[in-house]
Amino acid sequence: RVTFKMDNGESEKKGDENAWCMACKLCNPRHWSHRFLFLLVTCFLSFGNYFVYDNPAALQDQFKTDMDINTSQFMLMYSLYSWPNVFLCFVGGFLMDRILGLRWGAIIFATLVTIGQCVSAVGAQTNSYALVLAGRFIFGLGGENLAVAQNTYAVSWFKGKELNMVFGLQLSFSRVGSTVNMNILKPIYDAFGGSGYKALGNALWIGALICVFSLLCALIAAWLDKRAARILQRDAGKTGEVIQVKDILLFPLSFWLLCIICVAYYVAVFPFIGLALTFYQQKWGLLQTQASTINSLVYVISAGASPVFGYIVDKTGRNLLWCIIGISFTLFSHMLLAYSFANPYIGVTIMGFSYSLVACALWPMVAYILPESQLGVLQYLEIYIFETFDVTGDLQLCFGHKVLVNLDEASTAYGFMQALQNLGLAIISMVAGMIVDDKGYLWLEVFFCAWLCLALLSSVLLFFMDASNDGVLNLSANQRNELTVYDDQIEEKQPLLLQKSGAEETLFYTPSTSHEIRLRYMSRLRIPLPKEQSIFNIVNMQAFRRSAGVGVLK
Secondary structure: OOEEEEEOOEEEEEOOOOHHHHOOHHHOOOOHHHHHHHHHHHHHHHHHHHHHHOHHHHOHHHHHHHOOOOHHHHHHHHHHHHOOHHHHHHHHHHHHHHHOOHHHHHHHHHHHHHHHHHHHHHHHHOOOHHHHHHHHHHHHHHHHHHHHHHHHHHHHHOOHHHHHHHHHHHHHHHHHHHHHHHHHHHHHHHHOOOOOHHHHHHHHHHHHHHHHHHHHHHHHHHHHHHHHHHHHOOOOOOOOOOOOOHHHHOOOHHHHHHHHHHHHHHOOOHHHHHHHHHHHHHHHOOOHHHHHHHHOHHHHHHHHHHHHHHHHHHHHEOHHHHHHHHHHHHHHHHHHHHHOOOOHHHHHHHHHHHHHHHHHHHOHHHHHHOOOHHHOOOOOOEEEEOOEEOOOOOEEOOOOOEOOOOHHHHHHHHHHHHHHHHHHHHHHHHHHHHHHHHOOHHHHHHHHHHHHHHHHHHHHHHHHHHHHOOOHHHOEHHHHHHHHHHHHHHHHOHHHHHHHOOOOOOEEOOOOOHHHHHHHHHHHOOOOOOHHHOOOOOOOHHHHHHHHOEEEEO
């Protein structure tokens, strides 16, 4: 083990924890190359999940013919994947935070994905539609929770400006799995005979083997994370705390609007991909191989464009603005596919780029609303902002909105957002299948356009609401970097602040001079201040807290 003993300002290293290995930069968790290695492993963590999720879409006609089911029954396979995650994504965040731990949670959920796919393969080989549905349900128990684990790994290993690109890379690798599925599963089905439920079951076993590969990645990621935590002396995950609904009520209104955007957007993308194969064949008279190529184009573009868009969002910021742009172009692509006979490659290409942009810009905003970087100094405190003015223009204090929540709620927030997304997907998948059976694909596209309009209206509302407050969701990259520097300086002051705030004492600092009130007002208007008076200068921490009007509650 590596330990440090402080004696007269000097540090002494004891033990020989992989001393020879620590000389290698790739094995050193403090070096960027080791973090890149960990990122590569976690990118493949959900590769198998994404490969098998769209197995039905790649073999839509074969499932319906070989198992003698209609479109509503076909979409039930997608719905049963989503239903358990309405509850388990939320609970899964708590489990990984407080009971299982992130590492064991990722391993268990990856195991459930593998078992579920094996059960579905057995069901297809025995021509048991009920067993296929049971396998999809088991698969769903682990699928979205595994995505929560992947997101939480990303947030814990990467900070600030890296986060957008990390999310983009993870999405890219996941979508490679979806793309491979769309393009190789039909040839694999043909190689096993090209007809009948036995060929269908054999094709599904290929997906089970890929899930085993992702399970191995989960084991490797857990070992790397445990090793890094030991060497870097990071805190272990907390366990055994009671689930309380009041934690959800602490999330701000902006988080709930993000949830609406997430649900309304993704229900117009994933169910469409699940049903689009027959749509392309019927409207444009394409062969199944051609329709499969077009249907996979969203994933192909996403695999390449996600890292690029992640980098662009990193460099420019303005996450919310990029999200509005992506939703608008997705709506345009659906309208193009619905109301014109233009080459379907055009509409699907636009949808692919738009989907990549929204994914890179949307999910990191959860971390900005509930930012871990702002919780370094106040990990066990709650912060309230007092920032209203009376009609005369003089500063007055009143209770404002809560802006931070406990650090342990990071996984819970992502899990809850995934849960709401799956609730929407579970319901809309069944409704979409019924619309196709009863009304056809034109009405299905009208249905999807309505959901995208809701996502667009919600994002515009969030834009104006964010602009009227602190504007954290639409900050430029430079503005966000300045806040990161400030957060780092705050973290260095943690011991001092915690000592000054007693267990039963509530401290409120208010501007006490006209000069401090003037500086406070100028900072609210984003007027540049002299360096020695900037709010990002922490030389005089007490003066800063007075001028900012911040109250700290134990």
